[in-house]
Amino acid sequence: MKRLLQRALVSPFYRRKFKGVKALPVSDLATFSEQIPPFTLQELVEEKITSGDPYSSRWCEKKGPLLTFQLEYDTEPPLYLPLNRSALKGYAEALTRCWSLLGLEQGDKVAIFDFGTSPVSYLASSSYTPYLGRGAAEALACLPICNDGVANMSQRAVEIMRFIRPRIFFLRSDCLQPFIHQAEAAALHFSDYVRALVVSESEGVLSRADQTACEKKLGLPIYRMLRIDAAMFLAVECPHCRFFHTWPDLYLVENRQENDEEMVDGAARSPLLITNWFAQGCPTLRYSSQIRGSLVAPGCPQRPQDLRIAL
Secondary structure, eight states, X not given: OHHHHHHXXXXXXXXXXXXXXXXXXXXXXXXXXXXXXXXXXXXHHHXXXXXXXXXXXXXXXXXXXXXXXXXXXXXXXXXXXXXXXXXXXXXXXXXXHHHHHTTXXXXXXXEEESOTTSHHHXXXXXXXXXXXXXXXXXXXXXXXXXXXXXXXXXXXHHHHHHHHOOSEEEEEHHHHHHHHHHHHHTTOOGGGTOSEEEEEEETBOOOHHHHXXXXXXXXXXXXXXXXXXXXXXXEEEOTTTOSEEEOXXXXXXXXXXXXXXXXXXXXXXXXXXXXXXXXXXXXEEEEEEEEEXXXXXXXXXXXXXXXXXXX
């Protein structure tokens, strides 16, 4: 935490944010949460407009990043994510843990139907991304099949499912319904070809009602992956407890207290605040996401030490 704060003070964006902070570096997580102000996507947009910096003045390295990806937000102007080796390593570790929680293991085939700028794709394998020493596929000895996808490419996705027969098929959320329609038109039964679908989008999740309806229609489970791309955050819905798992050595997850908290199943849902421990080239300290959720105590039978999120 102290090292991250020291890095953040190099950034013009955070220097301005921290002007009202009483003392730095703070000494513990409670003080960190009390003193460090959260920031929003809109602030990143405004910073880029003002400074002209494509990274919204968050990049803290003296030299430029190894890789730059455009963030998948409908912002004007667009925002970009700079990555160095340590960020790539930590981010890929998060995806690896998501794959592992889903039960993927050595020899499994994994199909990915998403854009190349999505971390679901570019963290999958070092074959796809320069400087990525080990993607999720290398870490778990899986075989990834990536296909840059939009809805009108659903026929190709169905062919991948038919002939590759992956254990799990990752889909971006806007491809789900076209993919289902295309498979139905071909009179295919999903359960004959794939064990589960995983659906993701940047700062959004498939509703529980739509998830349940699609599961009944397809006859196989659908899990949701939570992406908060501005914070390099990944979490996935657990097949066992059906909460989203996350890991405290990679992220600090908090709830932003608001007066308009939503109540879902008797629990308050408020925006998730994300601090990223590994992304010290482009620090993320208490990013206030567009995702509302609540924190759940550890206790999953499959991974009892993981932290969990209810959405």
